[in-house]
Structures are given as C-alpha cells and as structure tokens.
Amino acid sequence: MSTWKANQVLAWLEIVINMPMYGKTCSENVKSGKVLLGLSDSELGSALCITNPMHRKKIRLAIEEQRNPGEAKYPKSCRLDHTWIAHRWIPDLGLSQYKCEFENNLVDGRILNILSKKEMEKHLNIHRKFHHASVLHAVELLRRLNFDKEVLIERRSKSEEGDTDPLVWTNERVIKWVQSIDLEEYAENLKDSGVHGAILVLEPQFNADTLATALGIPPSKSYIRRHLKTELESLVKPARDNLTLNNSFSTLGRNSTLGRSFRGPNLDTSGSKTRISFRGSLGRAFGRKVKEDLNKLTIDVETPKRKISAPSDFKHNTLQSVFEQEITPKTNSS
Incomplete structure (x- = not known):
C-alpha cells in the first residue's frame, strides 16, 4: 500500500472494501497509499468525512491488514463482504430483523471477528442477551472454519441429506428438523428466534427446555417435552463429542453473553x-x-x-x- 498512487487507493476503497460512498473525499484528500497508512483514526474520519464509527473501524481494520498481511489470523475474513453478511449470513441465523443494521453499518468478516456485545447494542440495535449469544456463537463457527465461506456452504449442503453435522445448520434447517420429529405445529415459532446449529452444539447451557421454550411448548405438555429431549440429545451429543471440549467450551465461555441478573419464571x-x-x-x-x-x-x-x-x-x-x-x-x- 505504501507504493500505491491515488487512483489505486481509490480503486481499493471503492471496489475491494466496497465503500464507494467515500470515493469523492478520498480522491480529494488522500493522494497516495503512504498518506493513507499514516492517518490516525481521527484524521481518517475527517479526511474521508466518515461519521459512522463502524465504517471507520472497517477501513482501519482493512488498512492494518494491508500494513501487516502476514499477521492476519483469518485472511479469508476479508472475503465475507457486508452484502453477504447482511443478506445471507444473518437470515441463516434466524435474525433477519437485524439485516438492515448490518447492511447500513457495512459489517464484513473482519468486523465480525472482533465484534463486541457493546457494539451490537450501540450500533446494530441488538439488545436481547440471547441474540448476542446467537451472533457470537455463529462467529465462533466462522473462526473454526477459518472464515471460509465455501467450506461453510459445502457442509450445509451435505447436511441437508440427513440429520448430520448440526453444527453448521441454519435456522431454517433446525425448523426442518423440528418438523421431521413430528412437532410441525411448533416449528414455525423458531423463525426470528436466533436458534441455529452453532448455538445448539457450542453452547453448553442450551438444552431441551431452552428449545421447548423457543418452540412455545407449554410446561404441561410433558410427554412432548420428553420426546423433544430425547431427539435433541441424539442429535447434539455426537456433535459435541466430536469437538475438543477444552478448546470449544473455554473459548465460548469468554464469549458468553448470558448474564447473572436474569431469572427464570x-x-x-x-x-x-x-x-x-x-x-x-x-x-x-x-x-x-x-x-x-x-x-x-x-x-x-x-x-x-x-x-x-x-x-x-x-x-x-x-x-x-x-x-x-x-x-x-x-x-x-x-
């Protein structure tokens, strides 16, 4: 980047990181890659007239990766652009209600990797604790796959053939599974719930009672709940056994969004x-x-x-x- 001319900087900004809205101010104020590398956060915001902190963060992360490309832990994260995140990844989690927030804030793979609960609340309008957990566990799955979108899509495609690999299941695939175990009348309640395969498998506290609550199965339906528990355990236990427990659960413990201030009914x-x-x-x-x-x-x-x-x-x-x-x-x- 230090050797780039003004036109190369502009092409990178508009095409590579998908931020053409700042192209005009970039061409006026940033005349080389060396200048861009030397800008502080405040200078970057004023030079490009960026008021959105998430936009500024996106550019900063992309610049840092250009500065030290060999130190990028997940180099494929840059391939997950904000359009795919907002229109494919978020709906797959059963969180379509946040699609506009993710799109407006241009959230890409780099931002997802370091996304915090505070940023979700402040900038993405996600206030429900369970939805925090839903997003963070989905990001953990991306890390396990090294942010390789093709691998994720391939594994999801294979899991459609049978009740296998629930770790990568989308919200829609979980609904399909619920329908297959003779609970069709409750299955549609999972839409927009944030329940997907990664949280089923990676969250140690997710159990049959949690899923029954999401499905809206009354506590009086004890036989139905018992049936759900049997089916869920047979699905999830093998997937959890295949994980390295120390690695998976210790990592997720740090990402947990489950607060102590909440009580059950x-x-x-x-x-x-x-x-x-x-x-x-x-x-x-x-x-x-x-x-x-x-x-x-x-x-x-x-x-x-x-x-x-x-x-x-x-x-x-x-x-x-x-x-x-x-x-x-x-x-x-x-």
Whole structure:
C-alpha cells in the first residue's frame, strides 16, 4: 500500500472494501497509499468525512491488514463482504430483523471477528442477551472454519441429506428438523428466534427446555417435552463429542453473553389452575405485549395434589432462564 498512487487507493476503497460512498473525499484528500497508512483514526474520519464509527473501524481494520498481511489470523475474513453478511449470513441465523443494521453499518468478516456485545447494542440495535449469544456463537463457527465461506456452504449442503453435522445448520434447517420429529405445529415459532446449529452444539447451557421454550411448548405438555429431549440429545451429543471440549467450551465461555441478573419464571401453582408469574426484569426483557400474552397462559392440572414446579436448572442462571426472558414463545393452545 505504501507504493500505491491515488487512483489505486481509490480503486481499493471503492471496489475491494466496497465503500464507494467515500470515493469523492478520498480522491480529494488522500493522494497516495503512504498518506493513507499514516492517518490516525481521527484524521481518517475527517479526511474521508466518515461519521459512522463502524465504517471507520472497517477501513482501519482493512488498512492494518494491508500494513501487516502476514499477521492476519483469518485472511479469508476479508472475503465475507457486508452484502453477504447482511443478506445471507444473518437470515441463516434466524435474525433477519437485524439485516438492515448490518447492511447500513457495512459489517464484513473482519468486523465480525472482533465484534463486541457493546457494539451490537450501540450500533446494530441488538439488545436481547440471547441474540448476542446467537451472533457470537455463529462467529465462533466462522473462526473454526477459518472464515471460509465455501467450506461453510459445502457442509450445509451435505447436511441437508440427513440429520448430520448440526453444527453448521441454519435456522431454517433446525425448523426442518423440528418438523421431521413430528412437532410441525411448533416449528414455525423458531423463525426470528436466533436458534441455529452453532448455538445448539457450542453452547453448553442450551438444552431441551431452552428449545421447548423457543418452540412455545407449554410446561404441561410433558410427554412432548420428553420426546423433544430425547431427539435433541441424539442429535447434539455426537456433535459435541466430536469437538475438543477444552478448546470449544473455554473459548465460548469468554464469549458468553448470558448474564447473572436474569431469572427464570416462577410458577404459581395455587388453585386448580397453574399460571406463570413474572418478576424482576422479565417483563422488560419480553416487552409489554409478550408479557401480557404469557400472563393469559393457563395450564390445566389434572391432579391438584401434584404441583408443577420450575425445573431445578432455573436456580443456576442457565441459558434457559435467559431464553425464557428474551425469546417470544408463541404458545400453541392445543
């Protein structure tokens, strides 16, 4: 880059890193690659008239990679442009509601590799803790594949032929699997939930109760939940066994977005009806509408003496309690 002329810098900015909106100011203020390399963050922003901090970060990461190309840990991350991230990768996670934010902030593979929870909240409008976890586990999968898009696509294509390699499953593939285990009436509830293969396999706290909550299966449907648990364990356990536990779970522990301040729902079993009650920050996490919907949920108990109690896992700040607060279950009344 230090030997580039002004026209080479412009071509790199507009074509290679897909930021033509700054081409005019670049041609006016940056006359060589050497000048570009010498700009500080503040100078870079003023020279190119960049007000968006994520745009500035994207250019800075690309410049640093040009300065020391041999030190790039994931050189193929630059091949994941923001268009593919926003229109293919994000929808595959079941998070299409954030597509515009990722596209407007020009999030590419380099940014994904160092994306923080704070940036997700501040710039990408992602506030739900489970959605943080969903994105971070998906990024961890990309790291495991060295950000090789072709490998990811190939493995996903092969996994369509059977219930294999759930680590790379998209949200749509998980929905297809739920339909295949005779839970069609609940499957569509996983849309826009952030549930995909990487979080199924890589998140140690993700279990059948978490998935049942996402699917909107009422606690009273004990046989259906037991069926789901059996099917999920047979799917996920082999995939987890194939991972190097120390490497996978220690890495994911650092990326965990599951806070300690969240609590699961308390089940009030007084009377002949069992009703879910909410405390703490649960109402804020769900939003007023979802809270009202779930407050209307009643579960018939055939034997009054046999009370329904919350699973013991709720006492340990598990992903289940976060999910019950963050994801909107669409309860099937049948």
